[in-house]
């Protein structure tokens with residue numbers, strides 16, 4: 001696939017991404033690179049990652065009330 005046809009933008013700088021390293025890595029013009037996971041997908045999350053917060057007892061109670 002020609003690089004111009006790849007419909008992906010770098011999540012950091014919004015330049016176009018292109019494959020390198022035999023389609024195992026995506027890299028943008030500014031040098032941000034994203035490696036493919038072993039399962040073949042690319043993770044474009046940047047920063048410190050997704051923070052999961054456990055529900056509090058109040059949140060669980062509110063959901064129970066809403067659903068019942």
Ligand SMILES: [Zn+2]
Nearest residue numbers: 010013028032
């Ligand atoms: Zn970039």
